[in-house]
Each structure stands twice: as structure tokens, then as C-alpha cells.
Amino acid sequence: MPDERPSAEGPATFREVFAQREFRAVFTAGALSWVGDYLAKAAVTLLVYQQTRSVALSAAAFAVSFLPWLLGGPLLAALAERYPYRRVMVTCDVIRMALMLLIAIPNLPVQAVLVLIFAATLANPPSQAAKSALLPQILAGDRLVVGLSLNSSVGQAAQVVGYLLGTAVAAINPAAALLINAATFAVSALLVRFGVQDRLPVMTSAHRSHLLRETTQGFQIVFRTPVLRAIAVLVFSAMLFSIVPEGLAAGWANRDGGRMDAGLAQALIMVANPLGFILGGLLVSRLFAPSRRLALMRPLAVLAPLALVPALFNPAPPVVALLAALCGFAVAGMLPMANGLFVQALRAEFRARAFGVMATGVQVIQGVAVLATGLLADRFSIPVVVGVWSAAGVLLMLVAALRWPDQQTVDNAIAAAVTANAAQAASAAQTATPGGRLTGGKPVDEPQAGKGHRRHAVT
Numbered sequence: 001m002p003d004e005r006p007s008a009e010g011p012a013t014f015r016e017v018f019a020q021r022e023f024r025a026v027f028t029a030g031a032l033s034w035v036g037d038y039l040a041k042a043a044v045t046l047l048v049y050q051q052t053r054s055v056a057l058s059a060a061a062f063a064v065s066f067l068p069w070l071l072g073g074p075l076l077a078a079l080a081e082r083y084p085y086r087r088v089m090v091t092c093d094v095i096r097m098a099l100m101l102l103i104a105i106p107n108l109p110v111q112a113v114l115v116l117i118f119a120a121t122l123a124n125p126p127s128q129a130a131k132s133a134l135l136p137q138i139l140a141g142d143r144l145v146v147g148l149s150l151n152s153s154v155g156q157a158a159q160v161v162g163y164l165l166g167t168a169v170a171a172i173n174p175a176a177a178l179l180i181n182a183a184t185f186a187v188s189a190l191l192v193r194f195g196v197q198d199r200l201p202v203m204t205s206a207h208r209s210h211l212l213r214e215t216t217q218g219f220q221i222v223f224r225t226p227v228l229r230a231i232a233v234l235v236f237s238a239m240l241f242s243i244v245p246e247g248l249a250a251g252w253a254n255r256d257g258g259r260m261d262a263g264l265a266q267a268l269i270m271v272a273n274p275l276g277f278i279l280g281g282l283l284v285s286r287l288f289a290p291s292r293r294l295a296l297m298r299p300l301a302v303l304a305p306l307a308l309v310p311a312l313f314n315p316a317p318p319v320v321a322l323l324a325a326l327c328g329f330a331v332a333g334m335l336p337m338a339n340g341l342f343v344q345a346l347r348a349e350f351r352a353r354a355f356g357v358m359a360t361g362v363q364v365i366q367g368v369a370v371l372a373t374g375l376l377a378d379r380f381s382i383p384v385v386v387g388v389w390s391a392a393g394v395l396l397m398l399v400a401a402l403r404w405p406d407q408q409t410v411d412n413a414i415a416a417a418v419t420a421n422a423a424q425a426a427s428a429a430q431t432a433t434p435g436g437r438l439t440g441g442k443p444v445d446e447p448q449a450g451k452g453h454r455r456h457a458v459t
Helices: 014-018 021-052 055-080 085-103 110-121 124-138 141-170 174-195 211-223 226-242 249-253 262-287 290-306 309-313 317-344 348-377 382-402 407-429
Strands: none
Touching (some): 021 085, 021 110, 021 124, 021 174, 055 124, 249 317
16 A cells, blocks of 8 residues: 555546536535525524524534534444445435434424424435545545635535525524425435445444443544644534624624624624635645645644634624634644545545544534533623633643644554555455455455545535
8 A cells, every 4th residue: 555644646526526426416415404404493593593582502502513423422433343435425414304304394493493403414424434435435545635724615515505595584484494404415425325335334343342332432543643643632622612703793793782783794704614614624725735835734724713813892793704714724724634645544444433433523512612601601701701711722732732732643653554454455455345345344456546635624
């Protein structure tokens, strides 16, 4: 297996990435389901604020979709390792579609709607873990880096579209937003089912143990491997601060004192971070070679919370949006390389579980950040809360950057993973099945393109 470390060669192109048929299917399916998700989230958040006029309750409505990750994220992600990734993704889409149709039933109490939304988001951990583990089987090398940057950027673009549609549709009929969400899940399931090759699971029945033990192994591989642990700290820290403007947008917009229409101000603040993320993900991945992106990773990590510190001065909503966009740009510039290193230093048989741990951490940390700052904003002014919270983030990021492992440690981790993955691929090749599939999950009739990597996934 060729060396997968970042090289000084130029980055892969968008054309090369989209030439992969399976990536196009996964990319489109993800974009559709994300639009529906964010549309429903914006609608519910605004509805709760209109009914209660409470920043804390509005933030809680926003954060409810993060709760399933806390309660069962790693366990459900480990479950995804046992089954073909395509089947897991399709099943999760069908389940979410059915639950969204139930939520859209007229005159359901708000409490019932929130419970069903919580139930629907329980399908997110296995779906995202399966998707994250599948992408390295479709793309490799710097094509994987660019592909995941595209994937995260379209996720942010879908967030912009979803938020804008959600705030507009909620004012007319919240149930319509939920029906749209159900439709996006239906189309996503069809795209994955017919656009992605069927692969056998990486974990065969012979390798299964107790599900809790397999889940624990996911945590161990992430937090006992120095390189993976350092990446986890960097990614989790970024998520702790970048989500805050979105979570407090409704309250921030409605305290503006009439300087700007509240609905427009909320939409502007909510879409700013995703827009910045789109620009950062696309520009950094295209303008800089892999080695340069690696050098920029830690400075961009520090810049992310630093960009929000000027919120202390109580700027107008357009300036708040600009600060949030700059934060999103910095996070998007840092994440692809961090996630690329994560893939390169990770053994293939732990991918779904490790991605599940990372995705759970990201979701839980974002939920905690929104809830904590929402509660603080009921006692103190929102600009002070965001400014001080972000200043603490700068200190945290500086510590994380200074404790980054040395290059030899990084190289050793990548070499160990490459060796283990090569041995697994060789073993799987000996038991290839006639249909062009392997028991280890890699196709034998479809050569992989050159090697490297990239919110959601990992973020």
C-alpha cells in the first residue's frame, strides 16, 4: 500500500473527486437530507421562541437534536460496524422519513413533536458513522481530503438553505417543513440504495464481541492513540465555540433594539457561520498543497474562537454575522487536514466506531455549548457571554496547539495504520467473493484512485 502521508504535491481536483460515481450519490443524498434537517431545526427553534420568549428554551429546542448523541451515539455507531454501510444508511433514512411523517400530523402537542424529533435523531449516529467509514472506501489520498471538504461544505450550504427556508416556512405552516424533511430522507435512501456499491461489513460475525465492548474499543482507539487524541481535542475545542452564534441567534436578533428586522437578523446570524465554512473548506483545500494545509491547521484553530471575541463590544447583527463567518472560515480550513490525519492514523476495522466517537463528541459538545451559553444569556447580555466564552476558547486552543504531537509521532502512527490496513486488505483479498466484493468490504473490481483526506465527520 502506498504511503498516505501528506505530500508536497498539488491538491486533487474537484473533477477527479466527482468522477467517482459512488461519491456523487453519497454527496447528493447527504445534501438533500441536510437541507431537510436544518429546515426542521430552524422552524422548531423559532416556534419555541415565539411561544415562550425565552432564549434558554429556544436554545434547548435547538439543542434537542444533539441529545441522542449523548445517550447512545457511540453504541449506535458501533452497531453500524456490524452491517454493510449502504444498508445502514438506507435503513436510517427510511426510519427518519417515517418519523417525520408522524411529526407532521396536525395538532400534535409541541412536547410530542420534540420527543419524535429526538427519536428521529437517534438514527443519526449510525448513519453518519457508516457514511464516514464508507467514504475512505470510495476515495483515497488527497482525493479523500478534497472529497470530504466538498462534503462538509455542501453540508454547510444545505444548512444555509435549510435555515432560510425554515424561518420562512415556519411562519406559514411548521408541518410543511417536516413534510419536506421526510421527502428529502426518501430521496436520500433511493440515491444511496441504487448509487452505492454493496459491500460486506468490515466486521464479520467471527470478529464480533459484546456491543458494549466494541463501543469501548472505539473510545480506546481514539483516546489512547496520541495522534488521534490530539486531533479529537482540536476538533472538539473548535466545535465548543463555533456553534454559539447560531444557537443564540433568535435571542440575539430580538434584542437588537430595532436596528434591524428581527427575522432578517436571525437568518443573517444563523447562515453566516455556514457561509464562512463553505468558503474556508473550498478555498483552503484548493489553494494550498497538503503540506501547507498541515502547517496552517493549528493557527486556524486558534483563529476560530479569536474571531468571536469582538462580540464583547455589542456590534450590530451584520457585524456579528461577519465575525461568525470568519470563525466558520477558520474552522473549515482546519478540519479537512485534521480529519485527513485522523483517517491516515486509524486502522480500517475501527473506522465506524472511531468516527462514531468523534461525531458523538462533536454533537454533544455543540449541544452543551448552546445550552450553557443560552442559560448564561438569561442572566447576562449575549455579547458579554459570547465574547468571554470565545476568549476562553482562544486559551484552550493555544494549549491544544502547543501540546500537538511531534512529527515523528505522527509519522509512526500513520505507518502503523498503513501496515495494519495493508495486512487486512491482503487477508480480505484471499477470501474475495465472486460478485466483485470482499469480506473485508473493499471492491476487487474497482481500482482506487490515488491516496490522503479532510465538521461533520469526523464532523
